[in-house]
Amino acid sequence: MPNPQGKNGRGVVSPPDAIIRPLVEQYVANGYSNQEIISRLRAHQETSKFNISLSLLKKRRSQWGVTSARGQAHTIESIGPAVERVRQRFPKQGSHDMKQTLRQEEHIMVPRDLILWYMNLHHPDEVQRRKSRRLKRSTFWTAGLHDIWVFDQHDKWRRFQLFLHVGIEPFSGRILWLKIWWTNHNPRLICGWYCDTVQSLGAMPLVTQSDPGTENNGIANGHTMLRHLQDPGLARTLQHKFRGDHRNIKPEIFWSQLRRRWTPGFEDILDFGLSAGIYNLDDALERLVFHFVFIPWLQHELDLFADKFNNTKPRFNMHKILPHGRPNDIFDCPEKFDCRDFSVIVDNSSLEQVRKTYAPSDHPVFLLVPQEFSQQATAFMSELGHTVLTRDNIWDTYSGLLMCFRAIEGEDPIRSVITAQPKIPCNGEKLIGSEEMDVLDLPPFVEGAGYRVPTGESAAVNSSDEESDFYEFTWTDEEAI
Incomplete structure (x- = not known):
């Protein structure tokens, strides 16, 4: 029967999920083993006062679904959509980087051998190009x-x-x-x-x-x-x-x-x-x-x-x-x-x-842009309803914001801000901001x-x-x- 006070035999309280889970998920995403995670949790300021054992960590990870590569049991078919999403952003990324990106951004734990298998099956030319590079030390x-x-x-x-x-x-x-x-x-x-x-x-x-x-x-x-x-x-x-x-x-x-x-x-x-x-x-x-x-x-x-x-x-x-x-x-x-x-x-x-x-x-x-321009741009972005920028909507967001400014570019103070911008330098001239x-x-x-x-x-x-x-x-x- 579990202890209602959540204590072990030494009277040390087990850590609550709200404190320990974000840290565990972060460490798992960074590729740490269970033993390394325990060592870091015991040294962390917020969790050092709690009882953290290997069995407790494994139990919590199982409850949360924070599993390892073996536990996720991915196949070539299951990793395909995630790999292609990563390739869309990073078309020249190798299997070593692909593994880290899948783990940190897609929350997919997968062996590197499986990624290589997928890449050799679906993108063999890319693998051969990466293999042909000469090393420079x-x-x-x-x-x-x-x-x-x-x-x-x-x-x-x-x-x-x-x-x-x-x-x-x-x-x-x-x-x-x-x-x-x-x-x-x-x-x-x-x-x-x-x-x-x-x-x-x-x-x-x-x-x-x-x-x-x-x-x-x-x-x-x-x-x-x-x-x-x-x-x-x-x-x-x-x-x-x-x-x-x-x-x-x-x-x-x-x-x-x-x-x-x-x-x-x-x-x-x-x-x-x-x-x-x-x-x-x-x-x-x-x-x-x-x-x-x-x-x-x-x-x-x-x-x-x-x-x-x-x-x-x-x-x-x-x-x-x-x-x-x-x-x-x-x-x-x-x-x-x-x-x-x-x-x-x-x-x-x-x-x-x-x-x-x-x-x-x-x-x-x-300053990213002049203050007057920033204030007006922020107001326009709120009106347009753009909150999260992605590769799919970035140019649409730019075009919509530009259209808003075109409507008022002849008005002060925006006109003054625009006319004060320097021209792009020609060859040999100092760069803007120099x-x-x-x-x-x-x-x-x-x-x-x-x-x-x-x-x-x-x-x-x-x-x-x-x-x-x-x-x-x-x-x-x-x-x-």
């Missing part, structure tokens, strides 16, 4: 977690007036941010994303790194200022590395992966608008409507990709020394991977000083010089003044077949 050096953060911009969607930017912690491989915006050539915007990440983590790395370019001077200056404010002993050195000639390896490899694994399906949607004449980026009104509709939708899709990327364990790579695991696991619990954490705890007052200097929140580059910022007049960062591992209250728990071996990681620019 590059070497990256880092001392440990938060030893360095790396950044890079991506301009392949310039023809749509869309630009991407990524920040990565290379030791764990975790994506710190993955942004899409109407510019990525403004140093204040890039520095703002850096400050947002530092604030959310409460810590910063020892050094930052990027390609040469004035758009990266905001991070170079902001990070250097932040390090100087907290460690005056570094005042004579720039705490940022500029790496040209394709030496900023990790983000460059990431862009290659994104181009294969995420971009094609969404690029087809965007190209449709251009080829059909629905979107003319030289028309200021159409460009404003396009940004208002498409950037939030694409950002949501990029967030899903980044979350899947951070929670997916890469295939074992014999050329990579350490660590092997999900980026989020390495990032959150480096001690379980025998890794050192070099993160520097950040003082909020110092971070605010950096923001005011290099990334003021009232700068217009942080801004010049000189890098601090300090000696450039040199390996082995101007490099201090912090100690005391401003240092992370695992940091010390001891010398550390630098780990060599060979990153393979490839995708699972």
